[in-house]
Amino acid sequence: xxxxxxxxxxxxxxxxxxxxxxxxxxxxxxxxxxxxxxxxxxxxxxxxxxxxxxxxxxxxxxxxxxxxxxxxxxxxxxxxxxxxx
Amino acid sequence: xxxxxxxxxxxxxxxxxxxxxxxxxxxxxxxxxxxxxxxxxxxxxxxxxxxxxxxxxxxxxxxxxxxxxxxxxxxxxxxxxxxxxxxxxxxxxxxxxxxxxxxxxxxxxxxxxxxxxxxxxxxxxxxxxxxxxxxxxxxxxxxxxxxxxxxxxxxxxxxxxxxxxxxxxxxxxxxxxxxxxxxxxxxxxxxxxxxxxxxxxxxxxxxxxxxxxxxxxxxxxxxxxxxxxxxxxxxxxxxxxxxxxxxxxxxxxxxxxxxxxxxxxxxxxxxxxxxxxxxxxxxxxxxxxxxxxxxxxxxxxxxxxxxxxxxxxxxxxxxxxxxxxxxxxxxxxxxxxxxxxxxxxxxxxxxxxxxxxxxxxxxxxxxxxxxxxxxxxxxxxxxxxxxxxxxxxxxxxxxxxxxxxxxxxxxxxxxxxxxxxxxxxxxxxxxxxxxxxxxxxxxxxxxxxxxxxxxxxxxxxxxxxxxxxxxxxxxxxxxxxxxxxxxxxxxxxxxxxxxxxxxxxxxxxxxxxxxxxxxxxxxxxxxxxxxxxxxxxxxxxxxxxxxxxxxxxxxx
Numbered sequence: 001x002x003x004x005x006x007x008x009x010x011x012x013x014x015x016x017x018x019x020x021x022x023x024x025x026x027x028x029x030x031x032x033x034x035x036x037x038x039x040x041x042x043x044x045x046x047x048x049x050x051x052x053x054x055x056x057x058x059x060x061x062x063x064x065x066x067x068x069x070x071x072x073x074x075x076x077x078x079x080x081x082x083x084x085x
Numbered sequence: 086x087x088x089x090x091x092x093x094x095x096x097x098x099x100x101x102x103x104x105x106x107x108x109x110x111x112x113x114x115x116x117x118x119x120x121x122x123x124x125x126x127x128x129x130x131x132x133x134x135x136x137x138x139x140x141x142x143x144x145x146x147x148x149x150x151x152x153x154x155x156x157x158x159x160x161x162x163x164x165x166x167x168x169x170x171x172x173x174x175x176x177x178x179x180x181x182x183x184x185x186x187x188x189x190x191x192x193x194x195x196x197x198x199x200x201x202x203x204x205x206x207x208x209x210x211x212x213x214x215x216x217x218x219x220x221x222x223x224x225x226x227x228x229x230x231x232x233x234x235x236x237x238x239x240x241x242x243x244x245x246x247x248x249x250x251x252x253x254x255x256x257x258x259x260x261x262x263x264x265x266x267x268x269x270x271x272x273x274x275x276x277x278x279x280x281x282x283x284x285x286x287x288x289x290x291x292x293x294x295x296x297x298x299x300x301x302x303x304x305x306x307x308x309x310x311x312x313x314x315x316x317x318x319x320x321x322x323x324x325x326x327x328x329x330x331x332x333x334x335x336x337x338x339x340x341x342x343x344x345x346x347x348x349x350x351x352x353x354x355x356x357x358x359x360x361x362x363x364x365x366x367x368x369x370x371x372x373x374x375x376x377x378x379x380x381x382x383x384x385x386x387x388x389x390x391x392x393x394x395x396x397x398x399x400x401x402x403x404x405x406x407x408x409x410x411x412x413x414x415x416x417x418x419x420x421x422x423x424x425x426x427x428x429x430x431x432x433x434x435x436x437x438x439x440x441x442x443x444x445x446x447x448x449x450x451x452x453x454x455x456x457x458x459x460x461x462x463x464x465x466x467x468x469x470x471x472x473x474x475x476x477x478x479x480x481x482x483x484x485x486x487x488x489x490x491x492x493x494x495x496x497x498x499x500x501x502x503x504x505x506x507x508x509x510x511x512x513x514x515x516x517x518x519x520x521x522x523x524x525x526x527x528x529x530x531x532x533x534x535x536x537x538x539x540x541x542x543x544x545x546x547x548x549x550x551x552x553x554x555x556x557x558x559x560x561x562x563x564x565x566x567x568x569x570x571x572x573x574x575x576x577x578x579x580x581x582x583x584x585x586x587x588x589x590x591x592x593x594x595x596x597x598x599x600x601x602x603x604x605x606x607x608x609x610x611x612x613x614x615x616x617x618x619x620x621x622x623x624x625x626x627x628x629x630x631x632x633x634x635x636x637x638x639x640x641x
Contacts, residue, residue: 009272016334018145023325025132
């Protein structure tokens with residue numbers, strides 16, 4: 001019974017997500033990009049009042065940096081601090 | 086005639102169509118291959134391309150294509166009697182809509198999940214692609230205008246539906262927040278959501294809301310139209326997850342529940358179909374059955390809009406190619422069932438023929454009002470649901486279908502305006518706000534232009550909406566036929582329906598052209614001419630493309 005309920009739940013979640021998946025992921029990506037900008041703004045020469053608070057995030061988000069600069073239209077990283085490609 | 090007999094004949098025909106005809110089409114014409122690697126696997130990105138369980142995908146396809154249109158069309162068309170509407174819905178679904186939807190998925194899957202618009206460009210030519218875009222824009226324009234008028238009429242006719250219809254927005258907003266925060270499982274949330282919605286429907290009968298007769302020279306209908314477009318503009322600017330997604334979802338659940346409630350009531354009550362099979366006593370001003378029946382019922386028999394969904398999102402998620410038969414063909418059958426429910430409600434939900442004739446005293450006289458009143462009577466006879474609750478329930482169901490389509494329609498139109506702004510480097514058109522205002526402005530212009538400032542005559546454009554929809558279906562069938570010809574298989578199963586659709590569309594447009602001229606309705610005359618030009622171009626493009634394809638095939 002519990003298994004059937006779980007399966008039913010999964011089916012409903014799949015149905016809920018199917019139609020608007022692309023739009024939702026686009027929104028999520030926008031949020032992530034805003035976060036990336038906040039973290040790496042000072043490295044781009046933009047005055048960043050949050051620089052101190054987001055310092056630790058630089059390491060955590062380093063893996064996503066390559067995708068982000070590619071999306072921003074830069075084939076190669078322009079930052080000295082982060083040489084990903 | 087017993088309504089149960091009508092229901093069983095209809096469902097039986099759909100079952101036979103699915104079991105035999107769709108098997109033939111899938112096996113012999115499209116030759117669906119279980120070994121074929123679908124784009125969902127080949128181009129998998131977990132965004133657009135995701136292999137999806139066929140039942141889930143069917144749910145997605147069916148709920149995306151089904152809405153108020155398969156109810157409105159049959160509800161108007163039964164004025165010619167239940168016979169023509171019934172036969173067109175059954176035969177149209179089995180021999181045209183199913184083949185069209187399944188074919189659109191197949192054509193897209195076989196071409197790296199391209200949309201029918203892109204395929205039109207590559208298979209027929211750039212002119213046809215431009216034509217395709219124009220037809221889509223006109224379709225969106227009309228669907229938004231028509232549905233605003235439809236909802237306004239329901240709000241005025243059934244003031245008990247106002248509170249529950251707007252409450253559905255609050256339910257959807259809360260649901261969206263809870264789902265995003267993953268507060269509890271979706272199954273429980275769905276149950277709570279449905280209970281809240283039906284609770285609001287029950288409450289609605291105690292708090293009917295009617296707008297003042299006139300405000301700033303606008304009647305109640307016109308006021309609702311303005312309010313609805315204001316709402317749609319705001320809703321279309323909100324992030325998808327906030328309102329549109331939970332609203333679509335609740336509507337999908339409601340679709341299954343509503344369909345079940347009507348069918349169960351018909352089986353228990355077995356009402357008599359009081360409307361005649363062929364109405365010999367047609368009121369003055371009702372257009373001739375041929376060709377108008379074929380454009381009055383578009384969704385429910387054949388709808389070009391399905392091709393957009395089939396090749397837009399469905400084809401990108403198809404796990405195995407043979408699943409297309411279940412998802413596409415059975416999706417069309419689902420919509421046929423909705424149209425069948427509408428026919429039964431509008432013809433068997435009345436005590437006497439006189440009562441039915443009183444409602445169907447003009448061409449658009451019946452419409453959704455007949456579906457709501459007829460359906461409520463049958464539910465009352467079936468399991469004793471009070472008439473007041475039944476009418477509110479069905480009115481809300483229709484309003485929610487139409488309103489969700491409006492939300493999506495305005496959003497899509499805004500995208501088109503923004504794209505045009507980008508293409509032609511017009512800065513203000515690329516911005517969300519002005520683009521939405523322009524889209525809404527066009528729709529408002531059509532809603533009032535069609536029916537004057539009272540906003541009551543918008544349903545006049547319903548057959549024009551049907552013709553545009555059928556034109557789109559003809560274009561999709563052309564693309565499928567060309568692919569079939571290219572593969573050296575018999576194209577008749579898609580070609581004959583396509584020719585029939587183009588002929589009916591052209592005849593209907595010419596008939597309406599004369600009608601609008603006699604009525605001196607220059608606005609609709611212009612719109613009719615625009616669609617007529619598009620239809621003529623579709624016919625010419627079709628002929629040219631087929632001759633070219635046959636010539637190419639001949640040496641082989």
